[in-house]
Amino acid sequence: MGTRSIAPYVPLSLLLFCFVLATASVHGDQGYARELLSEAWSDKDWLVSVRRRIHENPELLFELHETSALIRRQLDELGVPYTYPVAKTGIVAEIGSGSRPVVALRADMDALPLEELVEWDHKSKIAGKMHACGHDSHTTMLLGAAKLLNKRKHLLNGTVRLLFQPAEEGGAGALDMVKEGALGEAEAIFGMHINPEEPTGEISTISGPALAATTAFRITIHGKSSPSSDSYSHVDPVLAASSTILALQNLISREADPLLSHVLSVTFVKGATKLDTDPAYVEFGGTLRSLTTDGLNWLKLRLKEVVEGQAAVHRCNTHVDLLEKERTPYPAVVNDKRLHEHANKVSKLLVGPEKVKPGKKVMAGEDFAFYQARIPGYFISIGIKNEEIGAIHSLHSPHFFLDEDVLPTGSALYAALADIYLQDHQNRTEVLR
Structure with a gap:
């Protein structure tokens, strides 16, 4: 004799209410994301100025004294509280209610031991050192997000921790940040990297091994x-x-x-x-x-x-x-499936579905994996390729050049990932109640 599954009875009115609520939430999030993007574009001159100052004075590994001082001055001007030093020259800022849920955003700050071969007005002033991996842009975009989020701090449904990290390039700075409590009570973390293989402003997302x-x-x-x-x-x-x-x-x-x-x-x-x-x-x-x-x-x-x-x-x-005393081995970066769904949704709300593409697995290493070893994490990439200005060279090339139009989009993306995560978390909590 066959058996029949009997689904629990759900009133049609409740289903319709949930559908309307979800639809309204999506449209509301989209309007908010676009508002963030518009506001970030109005800050472009400031973002470019900050990025160029960092680019002109590159520093290596943990010796980020000038870079760190610049970031702290900007945070002071914005009125954003922070802890310093963390991992020697790292900074952890905090915006929001101070209570849970807590979400973290991370940017790396260090440069590479390369001689810059790009001739432009803001070329590196330090012989043998260059921001050839775009960390100057990551740092600037996180500062941009700090400015956007700080204007809305009274509306945040939780807390955002902003991690300005030293020594990603071979120094395993993320591991030191974790050991010194940079994550705090964060339950999720997002990181970002520029991508010279995709057009400026296009976002790549990938779930699982990245x-x-x-x-x-x-x-x-x-x-x-x-x-x-x-x-x-x-x-x-x-x-x-x-x-x-x-x-x-x-x-x-x-x-x-x-x-x-x-x-x-x-x-x-x-x-x-x-x-x-x-x-x-x-x-x-x-x-x-x-x-x-x-x-x-x-x-x-x-x-x-x-x-x-x-x-x-x-x-x-x-x-x-195996040089483990000189260069700490990096674990694999594996993106959390749930956070992938969130990042994919937010990216599409921000720049439109046509500018969000499936990401590719890359055999480069990233110490962001040390954060993922503690809490769910997601690493997202954003394009900077622009043939007209010569932004076509690979990472770690002395000819590397950045399209600065990425700065507003990256700032808004950081901010939206955090704020909408907090909002979604509150919505889920209220439904469960």
């Missing part, structure tokens, strides 16, 4: 130096290193699942320079990447096994250094 888990390695293979004429008596680290590098490539081609993403790159090889004498040792190194943290752990294990095995075959000794 950026790779990464680490670096340095291998030293020790042999026995001798004149090349006595080849029978020496222990050749050059041959051992060559065989090892070839064997490591087999990890990707023969052991890794081809449907998953792994990268093992040997980026340098260094030995002696004499033509008639074998070196005592050869050193080489590079990076490991995987779209899962478990995948990175597997690569690290197999790297060590292969290197030690090949060294033994060639009668050499070896030392494997």
Whole structure:
């Protein structure tokens, strides 16, 4: 005998009321998002001025004294309270009621050790340092969001924490921020990155794995130096290193699942320079990447096994250094599914559905993952590509150039992600009651 599922009775009037309420909420959110965008555009001159001042004076890792001072001056002028220092030169500002729910927004501030090769009025004034990854724009957009949110602080249904973070570029500054309590009681966090592959103002969203888990390695293979004429008596680290590098490539081609993403790159090889004498040792190194943290752990294990095995075959000794004291490994950035739905909705409300595209998985690393290890997080990208002004070069290029029209859109996006999240959270709470 079959069974029949009996759904609970829901009055039609209640369903209609919920539909009308949801529709009104969407239209209300859209009007609010567009209002934020319009207001952000009216602040464009200020945003550009702030960004250029940061760009002209790039600083590395945790040594962000001038950058941090500039941000604090702007927050003081806006009347936004903050805590400083956090993670040496980081800042945590707070806007809203001070009570739950709490949502966090993060921007990285540090530059790269590159010589800027773009000739323009606001070129880097510091030799060998450049904002070639757009962190100056991230910082500016978060300041823009602070200004937008602070004007509405009495209307916020909770609290927004703004994290201005040092040392994303290899310094794992996010980990220090987390350890020093930057998240507070935040239950979700949003981060943003500019994207030179998409037109200015277009937003890319992706759920699940988004950026790779990464680490670096340095291998030293020790042999026995001798004149090349006595080849029978020496222990050749050059041959051992060559065989090892070839064997490591087999990890990707023969052991890794081809449907998953792994990268093992040997980026340098260094030995002696004499033509008639074998070196005592050869050193080489590079990076490991995987779209899962478990995948990175597997690569690290197999790297060590292969290197030690090949060294033994060639009668050499070896030392494997995963450089974890110098460069903390980054976990994979994995975007929360629920926050993806929120980010996708807010982005479409802000710029229109036609300017919101599915994002691509990228094998670059990002220490935003350390926040996601504690609370649900979402990392979103926004386009800056503009061929007319030369904003076409990849990140970490000395020719990198930014289309500053992204600044108002990014500011409004940060603000809308936070404010509408708080509003939605309150609405859900009231319905449950």
